[in-house]
Amino acid sequence: MKDIFVGESDFKIIRESNSYYVDKSIFIEEFINCPYKVMLLTRPRRFGKTINLSLLRYFLEKTEQDHSVLFDGLTIKKSDIFSGHFSKYPLIFITFKDIKHSSWSCCFENLKILIANTFKKFLYLLDSDQLIEMEKKIFKNIINGTASEVVYGNSLQLLSELLCRYHNQTVIILIDEYDTPVHTGFQHNYYDDIISFMRNLLSGGLKDNSNLYKGLVTGTLRLSKESIFTGLNNLGVFTCINKRFNRCFGFDETELKKMLTDFDLSDKYSTLSKWYDGYNFGGKKIFNPWSVVNFVSNAESKPEPYWLNTSSMEMIENTITPNKKFLREELNDLIEGKPITKIIYENMVFNDITNPRSDLVWSFLLHSGYLNIIKEVDSHLRRKYELQIPNREVRIIYVELIEKWVKNLFELKHLETLLNSLKNGNITIFEKHLKMICLEIMSYHDFAGSPEKVYHALVLGMLVWLSNDYVIRSNRESGYGRYDIIFIPKDTSKQGIIIEFKRIEEDEIVEDILNDALKQIEKKRYDVELKAANIKNILKLAIGFKSKSVFLKQG
Numbered sequence: 001m002k003d004i005f006v007g008e009s010d011f012k013i014i015r016e017s018n019s020y021y022v023d024k025s026i027f028i029e030e031f032i033n034c035p036y037k038v039m040l041l042t043r044p045r046r047f048g049k050t051i052n053l054s055l056l057r058y059f060l061e062k063t064e065q066d067h068s069v070l071f072d073g074l075t076i077k078k079s080d081i082f083s084g085h086f087s088k089y090p091l092i093f094i095t096f097k098d099i100k101h102s103s104w105s106c107c108f109e110n111l112k113i114l115i116a117n118t119f120k121k122f123l124y125l126l127d128s129d130q131l132i133e134m135e136k137k138i139f140k141n142i143i144n145g146t147a148s149e150v151v152y153g154n155s156l157q158l159l160s161e162l163l164c165r166y167h168n169q170t171v172i173i174l175i176d177e178y179d180t181p182v183h184t185g186f187q188h189n190y191y192d193d194i195i196s197f198m199r200n201l202l203s204g205g206l207k208d209n210s211n212l213y214k215g216l217v218t219g220t221l222r223l224s225k226e227s228i229f230t231g232l233n234n235l236g237v238f239t240c241i242n243k244r245f246n247r248c249f250g251f252d253e254t255e256l257k258k259m260l261t262d263f264d265l266s267d268k269y270s271t272l273s274k275w276y277d278g279y280n281f282g283g284k285k286i287f288n289p290w291s292v293v294n295f296v297s298n299a300e301s302k303p304e305p306y307w308l309n310t311s312s313m314e315m316i317e318n319t320i321t322p323n324k325k326f327l328r329e330e331l332n333d334l335i336e337g338k339p340i341t342k343i344i345y346e347n348m349v350f351n352d353i354t355n356p357r358s359d360l361v362w363s364f365l366l367h368s369g370y371l372n373i374i375k376e377v378d379s380h381l382r383r384k385y386e387l388q389i390p391n392r393e394v395r396i397i398y399v400e401l402i403e404k405w406v407k408n409l410f411e412l413k414h415l416e417t418l419l420n421s422l423k424n425g426n427i428t429i430f431e432k433h434l435k436m437i438c439l440e441i442m443s444y445h446d447f448a449g450s451p452e453k454v455y456h457a458l459v460l461g462m463l464v465w466l467s468n469d470y471v472i473r474s475n476r477e478s479g480y481g482r483y484d485i486i487f488i489p490k491d492t493s494k495q496g497i498i499i500e501f502k503r504i505e506e507d508e509i510v511e512d513i514l515n516d517a518l519k520q521i522e523k524k525r526y527d528v529e530l531k532a533a534n535i536k537n538i539l540k541l542a543i544g545f546k547s548k549s550v551f552l553k554q555g
Contacts, residue, residue, distance in 0.1 A: 156205025
């Protein structure tokens with residue numbers, strides 16, 4: 001049995017070490033046959049972008065080393081693509097995955113080093129009489145780190161021209177994780193600087209470049225044309241929504257089952273489906289490859305949130321904030337496993353994503369791997385989709401964010417007492433702590449007398465902290481003014497709970513509203529689902545919010 005080389009993204013190292021490799025060489029054929037000269041291909045992080053670019057590099061790059069043995073036993077070896085394109089092209093490969101710096105000056109210095117190292121791979125050009133002295137001088141300045149920012153911005157165009165002239169063959173340019181420095185620049189306030197530099201660099205190498213055979217750029221997001229890809233009319237964009245390339249990233253069901261069989265783990269398929277399945281790339285069911293590989297390589301074969309642990313959640317936390325009312329309400333549905341329907345945009349600008357009023361957050365979460373498409377909804381002019389949390393692993397990040405919000409509002413000891421008293425049916429203690437929490441929160445968090453944030457935090461807290469013991473169902477009719485929540489205990493000997501929340505206006509009688517809420521529970525037969533689950537003991541509660549006060553009545 002072969003070992004799995006976890007975290008290695010160099011195709012040559014993996015093949016030469018005889019490590020386990022899921023054959024993705026179909027990607028080479030897809031790349032060559034794609035009708036676009038320049039492609040932008042987006043996928044979530046850790047879904048195989050870097051290793052696939054490495055695969056392309058070792059296949060296409062013209063080199064004195066014979067890399068054909070690396071492709072023995074792979075699908076591409078049987079294709080006509082092999083004889084027509086193997087080891088044919090001068091190739092420029094740059095990855096920006098490690099360009100993560102807290103200031104533009106540090107970022108630019110490292111960009112200079114990255115570009116200089118790329119040029120150093122082609123030092124033989126300096127010995128060629130096909131370069132004029134001025135070109136050689138610029139080449140040396142780039143390597144020495146003394147060139148201007150303008151020259152570094154034009155370096156891709158220059159290097160492709162020199163290589164094409166020397167080899168008399170058009171060039172392939174592969175750019176990996178182009179948006180990593182853009183993410184970092186946005187977080188550390190040099191967004192405009194990095195956007196300007198990347199625009200010049202990529203446009204110079206990819207726009208109307210007669211020295212280029214094909215170019216490929218990978219990343220997590222497609223940033224708006226106005227940001228980086230201005231004028232790239234020859235750009236083919238392929239996101240997780242598109243069918244083309246849908247076989248090339250992540251593991252499909254057949255690949256996963258074969259891997260589990262090879263490692264004598266076939267009985268773990270159901271577990272992996274719950275934890276790492278749920279992605280839909282262009283209509284194809286996909287498993288998270290990073291988490292699957294870590295699971296299979298773990299001798300204990302215990303599911304963990306491997307993918308979530310590989311990156312800072314700062315951008316997600318800045319995007320999913322409790323300040324967005326619509327987010328709080330939609331998260332109720334997502335946490336409960338319900339789908340939400342949203343328009344999905346392919347073009348994005350970071351400033352728009354983090355705008356409190358922006359609906360682009362759903363597009364960001366989808367393309368970043370934190371949501372998944374169930375199906376397309378007929379929306380005539382714009383793409384509208386049903387979305388859901390893809391699997392148990394990703395659900396953890398939503399739960400952690402909600403826990404953080406709730407803890408920022410409630411003292412944890414009060415919340416635990418509140419929820420434990422609800423579970424145990426001790427309504428006197430539940431009511432006491434609920435009133436105390438609401439009074440304190442509304443006094444110290446300047447909610448201007450509105451209980452809305454407290455209400456949503458309370459509901460989200462229930463969904464998160466009680467989900468281990470209960471299946472939780474909710475049915476909003478009109479915001480939190482008409483909202484019931486039902487707790488179905490997983491242990492049928494335990495008590496089921498139905499809560500109806502009501503807003504009480506100043507001119508309304510509290511007792512009447514609470515009685516109406518209990519009557520609504522009876523009239524709409526909210527207890528049917530509990531009885532169907534063979535729950536005998538059912539607690540019915542009406543909770544009313546009136547300014548900074550909270551009222552409760554048991555049915």
